[in-house]
Amino acid sequence: DEARTSYVARNPKSLECFRRAEESLPGGGTRSSIFIHPFPLFISKGEGTSLLDVDGHEYLDFVSDFTSGIYGKTNKVLRDAIVTALDNGIQLGAHTPFESRLASLIRHRFPSMELLRFANSGTEANLLAITTALKFTGRTKVMVFEGGYHGSLLSHFEVKKDQLVEAELVEEDRKNEVNVLTVPFDYLVAPYNDLAATKSLIQANATSIGAIIIEPMLGAGGCIPGDATFLRGLRQLATDVGAVFILDEVQTARLGFGGRQKTLGITPDLCTIGKFFGGGFAFGAFGGKLEIMQMFDSRRPGAVSHGGTFNNSPCTMVAGATxxxxxxTEPALEALNSIGDDMRDSINAAFKSLSAPYIVTGLGSINQLHCTLPGKLKTAGLDLVFFRLLERGYWIAQRGLISLNFAMSQSDVDGFVTAVIKVVREMQDLV
Ligand code: PLP
Incomplete structure (x- = not known):
């Protein structure tokens, strides 16, 4: 409470902005995921890896816009390419060579995407992939996973007791945390990383499952890596029952040059990406097997139509390709992910030696701080670290996400590690 009170006192101008914003926007904003309780900070400028808020505080950004901000807040190479693209026409309403340039660069990294189409967000890409899979198979059921997040309209799936032979109950405190609008597909929700339970659910619905969609690491669900045996087994099960296996790499694509699918040696039938592949602009893409994706070929009789005013926006195409x-690049991704691995190891080693009720999970440059205390103490414990880090000039997500970007230096990360450990040690001293 004290940390929150001092947050309120430190940020009068943000509060003023919030009051104005809530006159037109419910909750003062248009992205629930970036809301901060009791009110969010309002940012006036970003540069490199720094954010400046309207009250004049500067923060080092360890959210990186929930992984999409991998390029930092400003980047000269991107800026120059975008300005040139703008000068050639903001929106052309026609095909341009940039569209196929970006597609071919993506295909080179993700050979599973034999053909692909662009969209405007990860959510849209996943909605398109799922509906494509259902159309292709002529089936109705969509298998998703507990804790999975596939976008604003595809989230907060929970295993229902009657779905599984031996259902695992979800944690009490995860339930009813948020209400979400979810597109009403005919879902089967399976427990993540539990191959045996998933297998029985698949086998019981073998002829009706059209799509199986999964993140190779739960992102918004807490940065829980998917077990290799589980993911490979799931790929095989999808083949066995004739379901389309969709890998959602919207976040994890940055964990390696060919995403997590390359590291794991898994070839999905369809794959979705988004976030950073638009070079900082709104972006999504879905693609995969030729036999599925060619249904969008306008020359074919009975071709499926897929529109979208901004699907091939020249600025996005140019920014993404650049x-x-x-x-x-591959070396840049490797370096950033290795910094992330070291950061996670250092923080966890310190937590362990302090016997602190915290842990960081994740892979490479995408991580999540968890408080291991039970019930409401969990949120309070996370909030405390969040607000104390803000006071020290470090910005993480209130839910604990820590994501790195190219604008950071090793010393930025070292400073962050020291700050996290200090904050937790001070809390231990208080208790
Ligand atoms: N899929 C995953 C795994 C995500 O993490 C996200 C966004 O965080 C999405 C899909 C949705 O992407 P967007 O926010 O661009 O709609």
Missing amino acids: ALEQIL
Whole structure:
């Protein structure tokens, strides 16, 4: 409470902005995921890896816009490419060579995407992938996983007791946390990383499952890596029952040059990406097997129509292609992910030696701080670290996400590690 009170006192201008915003926007904003209780900070400018808020505080950004901000807040290479694209026409309403340039760069990294289509968000890409899979198979059921997040309209799935032979109950405190709008597909919710239970659910619905969609690491669900045996087994099960296996790599694509699918040696039937592949602009893409994706070929009789005013926006295409060619390179990704691995190890080693009720999970540059205390103490414990880090000039997500970006230096990360450990040690001293 004290940390929250001091947050309120430190940020009068943000509160003023919030009051104005809530006159037109429910809850003062248009992205629930970035809301901060009791009110969010309002940012006036970003540069490199720094954020400046309207009250004049500067923060080092360890959220990186929930992984999409991998390029940092400003990037000269991207800026120059985007300005040139803007000067050639903001929106052309026609095909441009940039569209296929970006598609071919993506295909090179993700051979599973034999053909692909663009959209405007990860949510849209996943909605398109699922509906494509159902159309292709002529089936109705969509298998999703507990804790999975596939976008604003595809989230907060929980295993229902009667679905499984031996259902695992979800944690009490995870239930009813948030109400969400979820597109009403005919879902089967399976427990993540539990191959045996998932297998029985698949076998019981073998002829009706059209799509199985999964993140290779739960992202919004807490940065819980998918077990290799589980993911490979699931790939095989999908083949066995004739369901389309969709890998949602919207976040995890940055964990390696060919995403997590390359590391694991898994070839999905369809794959979805988004976030950073638009070079900082709104982006989504879905793609996969030729035999599925060619249904969108307008030359074919009975071709499926897929529109979208901004699907091939020239600025996005140019920004994405420039990013892939010059910034999101294999060595750059490897270096950033290795910094992330070291960061997670250092923080966890310190938590362990302090016997602190915290742990960081994740892979490479995408991580999540968890408080291991039970019930409401969990949220309070996370909040305390969040507000104390803000006071020290470090910005993480209130739910604990810590995501790195290319604008950071090793010393930024070292400073962050020291700050996290200090904050937790001070809390231990208080208790
Ligand atoms: N899929 C995953 C795994 C995500 O993490 C997200 C967003 O966080 C999405 C899909 C949705 O992407 P968007 O926010 O661009 O709609």
